[in-house]
Amino acid sequence: MKKILVASVVLVVVGGIAFSTYKADAKSFKKNKSYNVENIETLKVYTDSWDVQFKKSNSNEVAISAEGKQKDKAPVTFQKDGEDLVIEQKAQKSSGFLGGFTFGKQGGTIYINVPESGMNNIEITNKDGNIQMSKISADNIVVENNSGDEKIKGVSTNTGKFVSRDGSLSVENSSFEELDITSTSGDNYMKDIESSKVKVTSKDGAVSIRDITEGESLAVNTIAGDIGLSYKKAPTSLTVFAKSNSDITLNLDGLKKSNDDVKLKKGEIGEGANMLTLSSEDGAINVAN
Template sequence: MKKVVSTGVALVVIGGLAFGAYNFNAEGKRFEKNKSYDINDIETLKVDSDSWEVRFNKSDSNELTIFAEGKQINDEPVTFKRDGEELVIKQNEQEQSDFFGGFTFGKKGTIHINVPESGVNNIQLTSKDGNIAMSDISADNIAVENNAGDGKIKDVSASSGRFASEDGMLSVENSSIEKLHITSTSGDNYMEDVISSEAKVTSVDGVISIKDTKEGKSLDVNTAAGDIEVSYKKAPTSLSVTAKSESSDIALNLNGLKKKEDTENLKTGKIGQGTNKLSLSSDDGVIKVTD
């Protein structure tokens, strides 16, 4: 019995040492890279990230600065490349050439992008698996595609913003985006104190919450499965309303709303001349609107 126990302990110790050695090798050495660019030379900022977090913030200088920090196993994990007026930032996943494959443990890395107050014309961000954050920046056009990971947008201004997510939560706060388009397959969407003339939010499965919004030309919200909640910071004065839910309650608590249709699954009406549009639909979820 003692021999069996001793052998087992030895195997655990050897295994632990081997795993520790692997873990050290898999994590590799620390990687850091930074560079600055004249914002006047950049028309489009394109970011393609496999698994690292990407964070946009306001720059303290008049230059666009990039700082990448994380783990390097073999090849350089992040590259910067100028192509005419386009700046491309690319992060590739590194593979470990042993029986564990490409697995690494803990936080892999972060790409920090600091944009001057003057902003940039176009931001294109594609992320395969990693969180995304944008804070206190401006751009003419922002396009974000995120396969898996949460997104947090705060204090951002843009003429147009398109955010697409396959699996992850998205929040947009205290921002001004003239034309806003959000599509989500699986994950909740939260908007608070967002100014948008034309906004469209579409979700397959997830809650959609829009708080303290302002009356714009159009707000179109649709989810196949999930509740919809909309609240206005100031009571609308000229709004046409359509709310449809196949199997749940609809509550429209809007001052001055004159209802045209008022059934269990469909409610329509307007406030004032009804110049602006509010359209809400959920196949399976409660709809609630307040001012």
């Protein structure tokens, strides 16, 4: 019995020393730098695990800062590569007996402030972290997200492309010439959007679009998930096509239906110059002014 007790005490002491040593490895990291936006064609961001936040800057420079805790001495790097500005964050490497364990809060946040004049291109490749964009503009924004939530608010861009494997997407009070969303798993929420062309493809998740402005084309296709849509103002020239194995409700002023089956509804408002196409294999469709 005494041998067992002594062995247990030794394990606790050794474990405590190892635990303390591991915790000491997680050090604070902070880095700041600014770049002239005129010398940047594309801002590229690669993240393994840290969050990324974009906000409007009050200067004509791109101001970047990274703050957090991680074992690596330089978990985040900023580098100018020709006309590209590359921001890269790599997750810590696991090693030893405790390498696979996480004690306390690890990781951090990368803050990117973009001038009001905007940027040419923003490209984000995210493995596991949340993304926020607030009151920024760019010619083109492309986001490839493996896992993490995305919140986009007050963004203006010609082309917005968001591809997500696992995580929710929220887009609010933003304008796009073209908006393309592809989602494997996760809900998609949009509110007060202006866009000539919108395309949403979802495998598993609900799609909610509220207070959208009538545009040239709006297409939503889901395999499993409800589709909810409302317009900021009643459409005046729209061709409507809605198909689902579940319920379909179309509450649109002036809609003249040419097909009113349970699983397929078609019709026109005015001259029908713009297109609305909604399709869900297993989900309800609800459209209103």
